[in-house]
Amino acid sequence: MRNIGVKIKGLGMHVPETVITNDDLTKFLDTSDEWITTRTGIKKRRVVKKGEDVVTLGVEAARKAIVNSQLNVSEIDAIICATSCPKHLYPSTACEIQKALDIKNAFAFDITAACTGFIYAIDIAQAYIQSGKYKNILIVATDTNSKFLNWEDRSICVLFGDGAGAMVLSSSNNDNDILGINLKSDGNLGHYITLPLSGKGYPSFEQDESSSQYISMLGKDVYKFVVSTIPQFIVDTIENSGLNADDIDYLVPHQANIRIIEAMQSRLNYEDSKVIINIQNYGNTSAASIPIALCEGISEGKIKTHSKVILCAFGAGMTWGAAIMNLDKGVY
C-alpha cells in the first residue's frame, strides 16, 4: 500500500471576551491571588457569557483553521469534535458546527477523552487519512468548563476556563507532519475527575441523589499521578519515535498547573524558551488548551515555524497522550 502522509494545513483558536481575574474571584470566594498563583500559575481565565457555548466558540476556531488551510469547506470530509462540555449529548457538537459552517460533504461526531481529546482526535484523523478513505479532516477542541463548575467550591472553580482550538489535517504525497503519537488511559482512575450525567430510570423514576452536575476532582491524587507518570511518558514517546529530546524544538503541554509543566520541563532538561506556557491567562481550558497554546505561541513569536513540537495532555478517565509534529509556515 502506498504511504500516505498527513499534513497540518491550518490552525485556529477562539476564546470568549469575558475575563475573570483571581482578584475577581476573591469577591465571592475565600481565596487569594497569592494562593492561586503559587499553587497553579493561573492569574485569570476567560468564561462564556449568555449566548456563548462550545458551538459558538468551536465555530470561530474552526472558521480560522479552515481559512488558514486554504481549503473550501466543501472539501472537508469529516469533523471530529473533542469536547467534555456539550450542550447536549445529541445532536453532537460536531454536527452543530457542521451546520453553522455549512460543511455539507462531511460526516461529524464527538469524542470524549476530556483534556486529552485533542490528541486522541489527531490520532483518529491520522488513521482515517492514512487509510486512504478520507483526505481532509477538521478537528475542533472546544470546552466551556465554566458551565459545569460549582462556583462555590474554591478547590476546583479557580482552576478552569473556557476556549476552543481547531486544526485541519490533510493527506499528502510529499510530507508527513505527524512523527509520533502515543495514547493511554487507565479506567481504574476514573474517580479522580468526574462529571456525572444523572437520569431518571424506569420503574422508579428516581434520580441518583449522590450525583451532582458539577466537575469533581481529587486534586492531590491527580497531581501525584501526573507528575509521577507524564514526564517519563513524554521521554518514552520521543524515544519510540526514533528521536532524542534535543530533536524537539518546543514542548506544548496541557495547561493545567504550572508546577506540572515545570516537572515535564525539568525531566526533558529544556530551557524556558522551549516550553510554551499561557496558563496564566486562560487556566485549564481542557481539550482546547493545547491548540490555544500552539496558536498563541506562533502568533506571539514564541514558536518559530519549520519546527518540531511535542504536544502532551492528560485528563479525566484518566487519559493521557502525546504527539510529535512538524509545524510548517503558514499554518497560523
Ligand SMILES: CC(C)(COP(=O)(O)OP(=O)(O)OC[C@H]1O[C@@H](n2cnc3c(N)ncnc32)[C@H](O)[C@@H]1OP(=O)(O)O)[C@@H](O)C(=O)NCCC(=O)NCCS
Ligand atoms: C488542586 C491543586 C492546585 C491543589 O493544590 P495542593 O497544593 O494540593 O493544595 P491542597 O489540596 O493541599 O490544599 C491546601 C489547602 O488550601 C485550601 N484551598 C483549596 N483551594 C483553595 C483556594 N482556591 N484558595 C485558598 N485555599 C484553598 C484547601 O482547603 C487546603 O486547606 P487545609 O490545608 O486547611 O485543608 C493541586 O492539587 C493540583 O493542581 N492538582 C492537579 C489538578 C489538575 O491538574 N486537574 C486537571 C487535570 S486535567
